Amino acid sequence: LGSATRAKYAVIGDTVNVAARLEQLNKELGTTLLCSDEVTGAVDGALRESLKRVGAFQVKGRASSVGAWPIAEPGV
Numbered sequence: 001l002g003s004a005t006r007a008k009y010a011v012i013g014d015t016v017n018v019a020a021r022l023e024q025l026n027k028e029l030g031t032t033l034l035c036s037d038e039v040t041g042a043v044d045g046a047l048r049e050s051l052k053r054v055g056a057f058q059v060k061g062r063a064s065s066v067g068a069w070p071i072a073e074p075g076v
Contacts, residue, residue: 031070035051053067054068055067
């Protein structure tokens with residue numbers, strides 16, 4: 001964004017929106033780091049086995065719900 005002499009960098013789009021909504025959802029769930037279904041689908045090995053889905057949540061700006069997976073258990 002900007003002109004030849006001044007530039008401003010920004011991120012936009014659905015991925016950024018979902019990340020922001022998951023960050024806000026941390027407060028409600030008492031977690032510190034949440035992943036979506038799409039992220040956990042790309043993870044394998046021991047990390048994937050340690051993740052437990054806490055549910056699907058309707059988030060602002062999305063017609064479908066977003067699955068939430070905490071990286072650490074709530075309160076840890």
